[in-house]
Amino acid sequence: MSHEGQTNAAIANELGLSLPSVSMWRARVASQGTAGLREAQRPGRPRVIGDAQRLQLLALACEPAERYGRSTPTLDELCERATALGVVEQISRSHMQRIMQAAELRPHRVRQWLHSVDPQFREKVNAICALYRRAPKDSVVLSIDEKTGIQAIERKHWDKPPRPARLRRQEFEYIRHGTQALTAALDVHSGRVLARCTDRRTQDDLVAFMERVARTYPRGTVHVIWDNLNTHRAYGVWKAFNARHGDRFVFHFTPLHASWVNQVELLFAIYTRRILRHASHRSTEHLRQRTQEFVAQRNRSHKPFKWTFAGFELQTGQPKRFPPDANTTGPSTRRRTPASPGSTHRT
Template structure:
């Protein structure tokens, strides 16, 4: 039963994956009658979950090893008296206003939000996570072009005067714009370190984006963009 689950797909049933009933039917057709509840129990015992699916990506970056060593080296052995920052932007954060107040949590039932909502526009959050302390510097902008990224770099540099800054970023084209490169040449104390392609997991600020989404944004009610930005700022400064 487990061998069939792990080695074949239920193509003959027009399905993409096994259910307990499909597998029981297939086994019965091969002369091995078994109930779907028994199939479910065996799957549970061995941790087999054919109804679930995950995702993955392969990086084809020719400089993969060098970039991983560079960024991980910054995390583990930062240069003396320098600050290591992870920077990225989270675009398209929506100001969603629910059409009815939420139903509060009570025993046996989670909080419930109305399915309907009104969109009031979007904002982009730029954030810089200081690796050593977890401190976050952030700002919200209407757009996420190289101009906004450059303005945020200037803000971050001003927040750490007279310090060498090593900034981890991804390979977005705005991070490599000629205007950004020119600014970096004029400000040699700021150096960018690029993650590998398809390697956002290497940028620690992504963990902050996940946290603020779960704890402050996903269940929020924002009648205006200003309300959304205020909630973001409260979370960052709390």
């Protein structure tokens, strides 16, 4: 470009360089010829730890440390192990930290995940997502689950209100007033909620709740999506229940360790944030009353969740996508594609 007669400013603008950089390289070539294109030796002390040793140090930091009595080694332990194994003669903890930071290696940080051993994991998830997309004709799709062990906690002292540049302060001590179990059924295509609070979570409590569901939806097929809880897997109980209601109920079980597939978990997350977090409940009756108010408010302005996850690819190797369908019964309920099972859900 210089040989073509372009100016330093034009070259810098075209290549995205600074004007001093263009001037420096042109001056070096003018004074040294092609030798000026080679990078000169950098100033300062040369590296004491070479590239091969740095890779060995990074590999050492990635090794599991259970045999040393800790799941995550400290910087001092890494330095001791590096010198003991002869990787380096000596290294300070600050030097070790700089090497790990340059490689963006953080062995002390852990991101958890949960593996499902269900051999039909993808098929089950796809079948449930198909129900979320469209309810079969003359049927309703309900997502049902229980939230157990909800503590009625009363703060022993009043909170201090927030002020400019100061957060609300909450006293640590609290008084326990017992627990409640919340059983909820979410109509995934309308957003309506049917819920019941009980003192315990037993098979009889769940059967009583399902009888209420049957009265609420007296006609048509009812598709029930729930997890593999022991009370859900009582085959004899639900066979007799279904016989009493004309075999209208079809039960769909989520894969093992896949609670994120059940849409009612989204409702429970909202309930936790709005009703339970930082709350003070004087009794189980107070907790139950606030829970009922939450459910009533959801039903007054009910709307379905936006479920955008279409399902997993099976044999084609291509992501499964739902085409537009004018015959969809009820609103489309889609959820964003999860980065991993168990990720956070939002409305």
